[in-house]
Amino acid sequence: MNNDFLRNNSDNQEGQNPSKEEKPTSPLIEKIQQLGQTNVPQFSSDSKIHCLTIVGQIEGHLALPPQNKTTKYEHLIPQLVAIEQNSNIEGVLIILNTVGGDVEAGLAISEMLATLSKPTVSIVLGGGHSIGVPIAVSCNYSFITETATMTIHPIRLTGLVIGVPQTFEYLDKMQERVVNFVTKHSNIPEETFKDLMFAKGNLTRDIGTNVIGEDAVKYGLIDEIGGIGQAMKKLNELIDLHKEKNEGLIQ
Numbered sequence: 001m002n003n004d005f006l007r008n009n010s011d012n013q014e015g016q017n018p019s020k021e022e023k024p025t026s027p028l029i030e031k032i033q034q035l036g037q038t039n040v041p042q043f044s045s046d047s048k049i050h051c052l053t054i055v056g057q058i059e060g061h062l063a064l065p066p067q068n069k070t071t072k073y074e075h076l077i078p079q080l081v082a083i084e085q086n087s088n089i090e091g092v093l094i095i096l097n098t099v100g101g102d103v104e105a106g107l108a109i110s111e112m113l114a115t116l117s118k119p120t121v122s123i124v125l126g127g128g129h130s131i132g133v134p135i136a137v138s139c140n141y142s143f144i145t146e147t148a149t150m151t152i153h154p155i156r157l158t159g160l161v162i163g164v165p166q167t168f169e170y171l172d173k174m175q176e177r178v179v180n181f182v183t184k185h186s187n188i189p190e191e192t193f194k195d196l197m198f199a200k201g202n203l204t205r206d207i208g209t210n211v212i213g214e215d216a217v218k219y220g221l222i223d224e225i226g227g228i229g230q231a232m233k234k235l236n237e238l239i240d241l242h243k244e245k246n247e248g249l250i251q
Contacts, residue, residue: 048090049235050083052076053097054109058131060102071098073105080112091239093231094122094139100130103155103174107131107181110138114185119238123231124148124222134178136222137186141234143226146213150221152196153208187220 054076056069064070083089094113100106113120113135120139128136128144129151136142136150144150155175161167179197183190196209196219203210216222224230 048088048239049093049232050086050089050091051093051095052079053095054132054135055095055097057099058101058106058109060105062102070101073102073109076109077112080109080116083118084116089118090242091119091121091235092116092139093235094120094135096122096124096128096132096136097126098128098130098132098135100132100151103131103178105131106135107177110134110181110185113138119235119242121231121235121238123226123228124150124216127151131178133221134181134185137182140238141224142186142222143224143231143234144213144216144222145227146225148213150211150216151203151208152193152211153203153206154197182221186222189220192219193221 054071056071057064059070059072083092092113113122120141122136122139122142124132124136124142124144125148126145127149129149130153133150133152136144155171155178157167157171179190179193182188183193196211198207199209200207202208211219211221213222213225217225224234226234
C-alpha cells in the first residue's frame, strides 16, 4: 500500500512539472500575432526610400500608460541619424496619424526632419493634430488626404502649475517656438495661424480650430491634397532633382 502511494505521488509530481523545453514559435504564427496576416509584402532590396511612421501619441520625457499607442522620440532620433549616414537611402517618406503629444519631443523630431540633407515628403492620414502639425510641415513637401484633419490649438500644461507670471511667459515663449517653426516651413501667414490657434467656438472643450484636408491646403499649411501614390511620385521627383543638383556641383 505504501509503495502504491509513493508511486501515485511521484506520478502527480511529474504531471505538475511541465517540461522546461518550450517549442520555438514558427515565423508564420509570429506574423499572425504581430501583423494579423500571414503574407506581408517586403521592401525591395534595392529600395532607395525609407518609410517612417509617426502614430498615436508622441512620447517625450514622461512614459505614457501601456495601453496608449505611442511613438517614442528616442526611437526616431537614432533612425534619422542612421538615415542621414546611409548612402543607400535617397529619400524619406513620413506617414502621420498622431494626436500630438510632448511639445519638445515633437519639435526635436521636426528640427531633425527639416535639417536632413535628403529629400523628405510627409503625408497626413487620419490626423496630424497638435504637435503633429510642425512635423507635417517640416518636410520638403507635404500631403494630406481629403478626410484627414489637423487640430491647431494653444499649448497646454499638465501636472503642477505655479501661478506666477513666469509660468505664462514660459508658455508664451514655447508657443512662439511652435508658431515660428510652422510659419517658416509652410506657406501659412503667422497672423492666420494664430487666428486658427486662438479661435473660439470651433472645438467643444478647447480653444483652436480643426482643419480638414482641403482647408489645410487653402490656408497654406499643407502643400497638396493627395494619398500614398502622389506622395511616392513627388518623393521620386525630389530625389531625381537632388541627384541632378549634386551632379552639377561635382562637374
